[in-house]
Amino acid sequence: MTVRRQDNGAITLDGVCGVEDAEPLLQMLLATPEAPLDWTRCEHLHTAVVQVVLAAGPELVGQCGDPWVGQWITPTQR
Amino acid sequence: MNPLHEQFVAEARELIDQATDDLIALERDGFSAERIDRIFRAFHTLKGSAGLVELPAMSLTLHAAEDLMAAVRAGRQQPGAGVISRALECLDQVSQWVDAFDADGVLPPSAGDEARAMTEKLRSHLPPDGEHAPLTSPGSELPEWASRLIETKREAILQRIGERPEANFAISYEPHAGCFFDGEDPLQLLRQIPHFVAVYVELRDDGGPLSELDPFECRLRLLAIAGGDRDELSAIFRLVPDQVRIIDIRALAVKAEEPDDAALIQGVVEEQRQMLRVAISGEDFVGRIGAAARVVANAVRHGRREDLADLITRAGAAAIAQRNATLLLTAIGETLDALTPGRRTDDGHGGPAAGGAPTQDPEARANRWLRVDQSRVDALVNLAGELVVLRNSFAHLARRIESEFGDQDLSRAVKGEQDAIDRLADDMHAAILQLRMVPIGQAFRPLPRLTRDLSRRLHKKVELVTRGETTPTDKAVVDRLLEPLIHLVRNALDHGVETPAERRAAGKAETAILTLEASRLGDRIVVEVRDDGRGIDPAAIGRKAGERGLLASDALAALSDDQMLELIFFTGLSTATQITDVSGRGVGMDVVRTSVDQIGGRVSLTTRAGVGTTVRLDVPVNIATSRIMVIECAGQTFGIPMDAVAETVRVTSDRIRQIKNNEGFVLRDRVVPICSLAELMNLPGQRAPASDARLVIVIHAGGNATAVEIDAIRDRLDVVLKPMQGLLSNAPGYAGTALLGDGAVLLVLDVKSILS
Numbered sequence: 104m105t106v107r108r109q110d111n112g113a114i115t116l117d118g119v120c121g122v123e124d125a126e127p128l129l130q131m132l133l134a135t136p137e138a139p140l141d142w143t144r145c146e147h148l149h150t151a152v153v154q155v156v157l158a159a160g161p162e163l164v165g166q167c168g169d170p171w172v173g174q175w176i177t178p179t180q181r
Numbered sequence: 182m183n184p185l186h187e188q189f190v191a192e193a194r195e196l197i198d199q200a201t202d203d204l205i206a207l208e209r210d211g212f213s214a215e216r217i218d219r220i221f222r223a224f225h226t227l228k229g230s231a232g233l234v235e236l237p238a239m240s241l242t243l244h245a246a247e248d249l250m251a252a253v254r255a256g257r258q259q260p261g262a263g264v265i266s267r268a269l270e271c272l273d274q275v276s277q278w279v280d281a282f283d284a285d286g287v288l289p290p291s292a293g294d295e296a297r298a299m300t301e302k303l304r305s306h307l308p309p310d311g312e313h314a315p316l317t318s319p320g321s322e323l324p325e326w327a328s329r330l331i332e333t334k335r336e337a338i339l340q341r342i343g344e345r346p347e348a349n350f351a352i353s354y355e356p357h358a359g360c361f362f363d364g365e366d367p368l369q370l371l372r373q374i375p376h377f378v379a380v381y382v383e384l385r386d387d388g389g390p391l392s393e394l395d396p397f398e399c400r401l402r403l404l405a406i407a408g409g410d411r412d413e414l415s416a417i418f419r420l421v422p423d424q425v426r427i428i429d430i431r432a433l434a435v436k437a438e439e440p441d442d443a444a445l446i447q448g449v450v451e452e453q454r455q456m457l458r459v460a461i462s463g464e465d466f467v468g469r470i471g472a473a474a475r476v477v478a479n480a481v482r483h484g485r486r487e488d489l490a491d492l493i494t495r496a497g498a499a500a501i502a503q504r505n506a507t508l509l510l511t512a513i514g515e516t517l518d519a520l521t522p523g524r525r526t527d528d529g530h531g532g533p534a535a536g537g538a539p540t541q542d543p544e545a546r547a548n549r550w551l552r553v554d555q556s557r558v559d560a561l562v563n564l565a566g567e568l569v570v571l572r573n574s575f576a577h578l579a580r581r582i583e584s585e586f587g588d589q590d591l592s593r594a595v596k597g598e599q600d601a602i603d604r605l606a607d608d609m610h611a612a613i614l615q616l617r618m619v620p621i622g623q624a625f626r627p628l629p630r631l632t633r634d635l636s637r638r639l640h641k642k643v644e645l646v647t648r649g650e651t652t653p654t655d656k657a658v659v660d661r662l663l664e665p666l667i668h669l670v671r672n673a674l675d676h677g678v679e680t681p682a683e684r685r686a687a688g689k690a691e692t693a694i695l696t697l698e699a700s701r702l703g704d705r706i707v708v709e710v711r712d713d714g715r716g717i718d719p720a721a722i723g724r725k726a727g728e729r730g731l732l733a734s735d736a737l738a739a740l741s742d743d744q745m746l747e748l749i750f751f752t753g754l755s756t757a758t759q760i761t762d763v764s765g766r767g768v769g770m771d772v773v774r775t776s777v778d779q780i781g782g783r784v785s786l787t788t789r790a791g792v793g794t795t796v797r798l799d800v801p802v803n804i805a806t807s808r809i810m811v812i813e814c815a816g817q818t819f820g821i822p823m824d825a826v827a828e829t830v831r832v833t834s835d836r837i838r839q840i841k842n843n844e845g846f847v848l849r850d851r852v853v854p855i856c857s858l859a860e861l862m863n864l865p866g867q868r869a870p871a872s873d874a875r876l877v878i879v880i881h882a883g884g885n886a887t888a889v890e891i892d893a894i895r896d897r898l899d900v901v902l903k904p905m906q907g908l909l910s911n912a913p914g915y916a917g918t919a920l921l922g923d924g925a926v927l928l929v930l931d932v933k934s935i936l937s
Contacts, residue, residue, distance in 0.1 A: 122361050125396035133392055150368040151361050154401050158384055158394050171372050175380040 105145070106131065112138050113164065116145035116152070125151035132159040142167045189234045190283045191552060196223045196230075197276050198626060201269065205629040208265045217260070220268070221250040227275065233452050238288055238296035239278050245303035246271045252307055264306050269630065274299050304429055327351040327428050330381055330404045349378065350414060351428045354403040355385065356421070361397050368403070373417050376408030447520050449480040454513045457506045470500045474509055481516060489516045555656065558616050565610040567920070569899065572606045575599035614803050617657065621699045621706060622650025624662040628670050632695065635674045642681050642692040643674060649699035654706050655803035661780050662708065662800065665773040669710040669796050670695065672770070677714030677794050687791060689713065704802050713793040717786075719745035726751065746786055750774040773798075778933070783824075807902045809919065809929055811895040812878070815864040818895065820919055820929035822902070827881050829894065831874040846888070853879060855888045861935050862914070882933040889932060902929055 105117045106127045114131050116124070131138065132155065140156065142148075143165035148156075153172060156163075167173035200223035203216050210216075228243035246268055252258035274295060281289050305327075330351055352374075356367040371380060381404040394400075407414065411427065418425040453473040474497020481489040496512030575595060583592040625647050636643040673695055681691040696711040719742040726732050726748045737745075749770045773796075777784050782800030801807075801824070809820040836846045837855065844855040855877055858864075877888035900919035905912055916931040 122366070122397070125361075129391070129394060129396045136391075148368075150356075150366050150399065150401065151396055153368060153382065154384070154399065155394070155396055157382060157401070159391050172368075175371075175377065176382050 108138075109141075113141055114138050114161070115141040116148070116168075118145060119147045120145050120149055120152045122149045122151045124149070125155050128152060129155045129159070132161055136161070138162075139164050141165060142169075144168050148172050186234055186282070186286070189230050190279055192230060193227060193275070193279045196227050197272050197279070199223055200227075201272055201630055202626065204265050204268055204272075205633060207260055208262065208633070209629070212260060214254075217250065217254045221247065221254050224250050229448065229451055229455065231275075232448060233455055234282075236278070236282065236288055236292075238292040239275060242271060242274065242296045242299045242303070245300040245307075249303050249306055258306060267302055267306055271299055271303060307429060326353050326402070326404055330379070330406060349406060349408055349429075350411065352403075352405045352407060352414065352418075353426045353428075354405070354418070354421070355424050356399045356401065356403070357424060358398045358400065360399050367399065367401065370417055370421070371403055371405055374405065374407045374409065374414065378406040378408060380405045443484065443520065446480045446484045447517065450477050450513060450517055450520070453477050454510060454517070457510055457513075466506075467501055467504055470497060470506050470509055473497070473506075473513075474500070477513055477516065481520070484520070486516075486519070489519055492516065553616075555617075558613075559657075561613050562617060565606070565613040568606045569610050572599065572602050575602065614655065617655050617803070618653040619656045619659055620650055621652045621654040621659055621662070621708070622647070623656075624654075624659045624666055624708075625650055625697055627663070628666060628697065631667060631670055632674065635671065636678075639674060639678075640680060641674065641678050643678055643695050644692050645670075645695050645697065647697045652699045652701050652706060653802075654699075655801075658706065658780055658800055658803060661776055662798065665776045665784075665798060666697070666708070666710065668770070668773050670697075673710060673712040673714065673794065677712040677716070679715050683715075687715075701802065702799075706800050706802050708798040708800070709795055710798075711793065711795040716790040716792055717746065717749065717788040717794055718790060719743075719788075722746060722748050746788065749786065750784065807900060807929075808897065809900055809902070809927075810878075810897055811927065812858075812891045813893040813895055814862075814891045815859040817864065818925075818927060819858075820898075820900065820927045821878065821932055822916060822929060823897065825880055825932050827879045827886065829876065829878045830888065831876055832888070833874050837875070848879065848886070848888075851886065853886045853888045855890055856936070857890045858935075859890075861889070862930075878932075880932050880936060882936045887936050889936070900927070900929075 105120045106124045107115050107117065108131060109115055112135060114128070114135075116128070120128075132140075136159070139162040141164040142156075145168040148167070148169045153176065157176075167176075200220050203220045203223070207213070207216050207220065224243055224247040228240055228247055231239035231243055249258065249264065249268065253260045253264065258264060278288050278292060281287070281292075354367065354370070356365065357363075360367060368382075383402050383404070385400050385402050411429075414427055418427075453476050457469065457473050474493055478490040478493040478497070481493065492512050493509070493516060496509045500506050500509040576599060579592045579595040579599060582588050582595060628647070629645055632643055632645040678693040678695070679687065679689075684691050684693065694713050696709070698709045698711065700707050723737050723740065723745040726745075727734055727737050731748065731751055732740075740748075750773070751771060774784050777798050777800060780800055782798055785797045785799070786794065787797070788794040808823040810823055810826060811818060811820055813819075830848065832846050832855075837844050838846065838852075840852070840854070845852050846855065847853070855875075875890055876893065877890050879886055879888050898919075898921070900921075902917045902919055905915050905917055909915070914931055914935045916929045919927045919929055921927050
């Protein structure tokens, strides 16, 4: 599973996150809008995942593991 | 200002005029390849000339306009109203710059910003080049998203432009909502763009609760600015052309303004060619040949054409040795041919490189014209006029020989010579006047543009029809008709023509017809400005005049409809109930009358309610010589311009009635007051004894006829009327002076101003 809920409530993205990860990520963010999102260990983000991140605007932890997204896309928190 | 600059200013103005005419015609008459070609060439030549006199802001702007016209010419862009408006705006801007350059020798400091703004506007109409490229929406401004993106990322763009001076593009990519289901990953496409400057990813419909977000529906808009070349970008987005728009924003970057190397090189070469053609003499001529050869060689070398560089270098050396630029010009011509496949040997500037070969290019024909400063022609006209006057003295001389010396033979001989001189002087005078004759259409020039812009602003539909444009007219007359015509067209559009809805309601065609017609009647030109609008209500004019206090109400009540209409020419009267920025500031018709009066013309107006209004300007074909009547009054001799005189009447004393303090008589059912010229001018001396018949000349001024009493009429003459000069230049009541055959100076009266 590339989208996971940590014990402390934070959400993490791991490895290559495909289009199928968008739905669970959205559900988690809907359930706990305050939960921080750790995306340091993801390697590649699909557009659908980026869209959820942009739309939800969660608190982001660290630099994005996907270097391209990290360099060019800076989501603003909602 | 040096001759090169003067030539530039004159040429630029001509080209701007020509391109404006062609653009308006293009919009009116539809697409014509020949016309587009002419417009393109005008922009192209303007751009080249601007480069030659080193006005980079102007070059930059015109380059964009030229690109736009090239796209229209190639059929990649429709010449819609948006494009034409933009091109006209560009010409306006350039025209302002040319004026500034003419006045100050430099462009205003704001020119850089203006150029960038105009360039962006023009470029926003440019479709991407290449057949396979995705389309930008034609005819739009720089899209909102692009400006926003540029604004948001300005820092990043400016910073990166230093590193990447090549072309920059703004990209908008709006993936289909269902693209995720098709296995697409839109960001993946962006990741392939090699030279990124900035990216901005946003949700198309910002907001909306997160709970309603469908994670499988793509709602993103991806905006980016990137370098690289367009082909590369087009290749990346080749599968989603309908979702992508790529816009060239290189104009932002000063360094990137000339991305097209080939065009740049050609431009440089062309400039040197023009420079060489202008510099055909002078000490530094040889130096210029050398410099031009070096510049051209470097330019073509930059384009990796060593062969051409060698050719130029050899030709340059030979030209320096021969002190003759022809060899180099020929080589430059060949170079340009080689750089542009399919190019004609000479583009018709007719310089030495043309080798005297006949060419069909219109520019070459134009070269047979001689451009002469108008003041020089004016000087010739005056001299010829003097000659005409001087020959009158021969008649005087012949009479003296006969009367004082009784020598009939000599007198006859002098008269014979006089006839010959007469003929020659007349011919010469006519020929020289002919020099100043231009088609009256020159005075119509700004009117199509004015009509187009105004009718749009006023939301009216108007078609301008011009007739008789080719009627030859003295340039001096044409110049002075310009302002009155502008006023009249403005008035017609603003006050005369109704809105399409009003016209429909009145059972008229929605599109109003505004006709400008010039025709020649003997030695006069009649210009009619005719609209088929609502007409003018004389009563409304009268009411306005009453409100403005121009006339007392009892005086108004006595006026006929025609006389009421006449009030429209009074200062301070405007019938528009609301002051618009178009007309209606109470200036206009009085200005028209004043301007036309000054050149010895007359204005008249006819109108019919609901049918339209016609204003008729009746002006002399030329204003060099005026026909005057020489009169005598209280022992002095004066001239009175014939065109002021309606008629001369001998009034027997039994017809004269005493009306209060004034005398008057009835002329064709109208009472005409009689004033004595001697009294009007406070001339000393006794009045001529009241004889049976008194001589009056009837003058129409401001719609009223007045009889001015004089003692005698001496002669009728053609004279060159010179304005009063020096201390007398402001003396009221005088139209000017004229030199008579016997050397006497005749004062010519401005009777109308004396009467008012």
